Amino acid sequence: MKMQVDIRRTNGDLQFKAENEIGRSVMLDGGDSREGMRPMELLLSALGSCAAFDVVHILQKQRQPLEDIHVNVVGTRPEDGEPKPFDSVEMRFTLTGSLDVEKAERAVSLSVEKYCSVGATLRPETEVTYTVEILRTTSA
Numbered sequence: 001m002k003m004q005v006d007i008r009r010t011n012g013d014l015q016f017k018a019e020n021e022i023g024r025s026v027m028l029d030g031g032d033s034r035e036g037m038r039p040m041e042l043l044l045s046a047l048g049s050c051a052a053f054d055v056v057h058i059l060q061k062q063r064q065p066l067e068d069i070h071v072n073v074v075g076t077r078p079e080d081g082e083p084k085p086f087d088s089v090e091m092r093f094t095l096t097g098s099l100d101v102e103k104a105e106r107a108v109s110l111s112v113e114k115y116c117s118v119g120a121t122l123r124p125e126t127e128v129t130y131t132v133e134i135l136r137t138t139s140a
Contacts, residue, residue, distance in 0.1 A: 040075065040086070043118075048073035048091060050118040054111035055093065062103050068096035 007018045007028075014030035027036030037045065048071040059066045071093055075086040093108050112119060 058107040070094040
């Protein structure tokens, strides 16, 4: 199963728009204007939402009455050096509803440790490849 997003620069600085195959988009901004999320914030968002999706699905299958879920994700990066990958990520799940505590804790555990595809992708075994295409313009 392939997924694709197109990322295009929207200004003369570090502002970009990422758009998926069905036209849904998110703004990214690495400049001072902060009109969009930074890439590392998007990574935390992806991790937290992926885990939340799994928790909801697991609790639905268990017929647990989940009314609401909130996930706070905090990533810690080094101050110095390049690149600056996260040294640690802490996720705090707040679940609302008349839930069986053991089932709720197990759902979060299964999500984070087994089912979340974003979390699995952060592992070092993930192969990342790339190609480069240069489109030349004529200068005046």
